[in-house]
Amino acid sequence: MKIGFVGGGNMAEAILSSILTKELSRPEEIIVSDVAETRRDYLQKRFHIQVTANNLEAAKGREIVILAVKPQVLNEVMAGLKNQLKDDQLVISIIAGKSINTLNSGLAHNCIVRSMPNTPAQIGEGMTVWTATSSVTPGQRRYAASILGVMGLEIAVDDEKYLDMATAVSGSGPAYVFLFVESMIAAAVQLGFTPEIAQKLVMQTLLGSSHFAAKIR
Ligand SMILES: NC(=O)c1ccc[n+]([C@@H]2O[C@H](COP(=O)([O-])OP(=O)(O)OC[C@H]3O[C@@H](n4cnc5c(N)ncnc54)[C@H](OP(=O)(O)O)[C@@H]3O)[C@@H](O)[C@H]2O)c1
Numbered sequence: 001m002k003i004g005f006v007g008g009g010n011m012a013e014a015i016l017s018s019i020l021t022k023e024l025s026r027p028e029e030i031i032v033s034d035v036a037e038t039r040r041d042y043l044q045k046r047f048h049i050q051v052t053a054n055n056l057e058a059a060k061g062r063e064i065v066i067l068a069v070k071p072q073v074l075n076e077v078m079a080g081l082k083n084q085l086k087d088d089q090l091v092i093s094i095i096a097g098k099s100i101n102t103l104n105s106g107l108a109h110n111c112i113v114r115s116m117p118n119t120p121a122q123i124g125e126g127m128t129v130w131t132a133t134s135s136v137t138p139g140q141r142r143y144a145a146s147i148l149g150v151m152g153l154e155i156a157v158d159d160e161k162y163l164d165m166a167t168a169v170s171g172s173g174p175a176y177v178f179l180f181v182e183s184m185i186a187a188a189v190q191l192g193f194t195p196e197i198a199q200k201l202v203m204q205t206l207l208g209s210s211h212f213a214a215k216i217r
Contacts, residue, residue: 001025006041006055007069008034011094014122015066016047018150026168033058037084055080061088064143067093067103074098085109090140092147093212100133100160110135113144116163119174121151126156127173129166142168155204181206 003025005012012032018053019025031050040051052058059065059081068079074095085107086089092113093103100114115130128148132141141156148154157163181202188198 001064002029002062003031003064003066004058005030005068006058006062006081007067008032008036009068009070010122011117012066012068013043014124015059015068015094015147015150016049018124019147024146024150028076031034031058033064036115044137045116056153057083057105060197061084062089064090064092066147067095068092069095071095071097074102075106078182080101081107082110087111087135090136090143096167097178100131104133111140111196112136113140113148114160114163115154116166116171117148117151118170124150124152126152127166127170128152129157129163129170130154131157131163177206182205 001024003019005016016030016032018025019030027048030047031052032043033052033055034043035053037053040053043049044051055077056211065085067074067077088111089111090111090113091103091107092115094115094117096116098114100112103112103114104110110133113130113132113136117126117127117128120126121128128151130148131146132144136144145154147155184202185195185198188201189195193201
């Protein structure tokens with residue numbers, strides 16, 4: 001599967017790494033564009049993929065184009081890709097808060113999957129909710145599911161409103177959990193435990209409770 005990543009940061013690396021591990025694509029079929037030379041060099045050396053500073057080069061001729069830049073640079077990135085994609089190229093966006101309408105008009109392209117992963121996606125334990133436009137074929141939906149599935153669980157929804165709702169629940173959820181973890185560790189230290197033991201007690205309590213809750217629900 002020929003895949004182009006636009007933006008080669010943390011999320012792109014996590015997805016790319018799992019795509020290769022799960023053999024959904026081969027290194028020679030993957031290209032990543034990024035503004036930072038150090039980042040390009042690192043990705044090239046680590047994964048033996050192609051890299052470029054040119055976003056259009058990463059997108060052209062790819063069956064799947066994954067948009068993985070920060071929301072604040074999306075407009076600039078889309079301006080460089082506008083009217084350049086073929087109708088049957090599937091664009092998968094993992095960019096938080098950017099609607100299908102924004103992607104559709106920014107790229108002048110219809111075949112789009114918008115997804116909302118969360119931070120644990122970086123270690124393959126994420127929860128990703130996604131939706132596709134009507135131009136996305138059943139075969140492309142299967143590709144999208146397998147690519148997004150490398151980040152953990154994925155759920156397809158038929159209305160974009162669920163993505164905004166998921167942003168509040170699974171998207172922002174990890175931040176609440178991290179805050180809870182920090183507070184519990186601080187409380188355990190205040191009780192007199194060393195920070196190392198406090199961390200162990202809290203992390204295992206959370207991990208065990210999560211697995212147990214998932215099992216009994
Ligand atoms: N991180 C998460 O857990 C998470 C979860 C859910 C959704 N997301 C979404 O995933 C997207 C990527 O997040 P991330 O954490 O991977 O961000 P990131 O690590 O900052 O990666 C973005 C990469 O794009 C590069 N870049 C900046 N401008 C560019 C341009 N014009 N063309 C090409 N590349 C450019 C950045 O380079 P510089 O750093 O040099 O600017 C950086 O290497 C975001 O839109 C975010 O909303 C992330």
